[in-house]
Structures are given as structure tokens and as C-alpha cells.
Amino acid sequence: MNTLFKKAIVFIVCLVLISCSKNVKSDFFSISVNSNDNESLPLSEIAEKIEVIELEITDASLIGRVVDVIDTDDYFIIRETKSIILFDNKGKYIRQIGSVGQGPGEYVSIIDIAVDSKKERIFIYTNESKIICYDFNGIF
Numbered sequence: 001m002n003t004l005f006k007k008a009i010v011f012i013v014c015l016v017l018i019s020c021s022k023n024v025k026s027d028f029f030s031i032s033v034n035s036n037d038n039e040s041l042p043l044s045e046i047a048e049k050i051e052v053i054e055l056e057i058t059d060a061s062l063i064g065r066v067v068d069v070i071d072t073d074d075y076f077i078i079r080e081t082k083s084i085i086l087f088d089n090k091g092k093y094i095r096q097i098g099s100v101g102q103g104p105g106e107y108v109s110i111i112d113i114a115v116d117s118k119k120e121r122i123f124i125y126t127n128e129s130k131i132i133c134y135d136f137n138g139i140f
Contacts, residue, residue: 011129053091061085061093067110072117075136079113084122086136095138097122105132105140 043050055061055076068079075094076087084097099106107126114123120136134140 053089055087055091056093058093060096061087068113070113070115072115074117077113077115077122079110082107082109084110084113084124086138094136097134097136097138098124098132098140105134107132 053076055063055078063078063085064080066078067081068077070077070079074089076089076091077097078085078087082100086094086097088094100108102108107124107128107130109127110124111127112125114125115121116123122134122136124132124134126132132140
């Protein structure tokens, strides 16, 4: 059996196990979106206030095309096509997470990320079909 086939089997098994989990009530607020509906949704219906947080600008913190923004209690995690940048909740640049490459703990391109804010872990799903885990300190 080749390695690609084994990886595919493991990935499918993981998906099946995840899909079998119980529905747990979440504290997250969700908004149902109907793409065929042209009705407007006033911001006042989904938010109590708007707070503008200016992100610190440094050579290392320059942001290109933003794909995702994840807000935890203490951090903002900005995902671009090929990088992840960590800011504190005041907008101060902390660090870049991981690096582009083909070595251990490196990625060529990011497909998606997931964050465990309680354990301070960032999981990166790459286009090489691997999942890489870093802590918020940038340690692989």
C-alpha cells in the first residue's frame, strides 16, 4: 500500500469519527445566511457595539490578502494565503506562526486553520494534505 493511500484512509476515518460526535450547545452566535435573499441585516441586530482596533505596522506584520480573521479572548489570528500572523487583543504585532517551506513544520500553502484558544494551539491544514500544529508562541 502506498503512503498516499494510507494517508487518505486515515483522513477519511478521522472525518467519520468527527461526524459521529454529539451536537454540543455552543456559546457562539450564528447567523443563518440565505444566498438567494437580498434582504439587508442591520448591524444593530447582531452586535452591541463596534470597536476599531488598529493593528501595529512593522516590516514583519505587513498583511497582504486576508483569508480569515480569528478572534480569541487574547489574540487576533490573521490568515493570509501563505502565512499566519498573531496580534494581541490591543493590535500589537506578536509574531508570524510557522514558515513557508517543505521541511518539518513548514508549509507551502494553507488550506484552512483551526484554533484551540484554551490550549493555545493553531492547527494548519496544508495543500500537502498534512496537519501542522503550533502553539501561540510559534513552537512547532
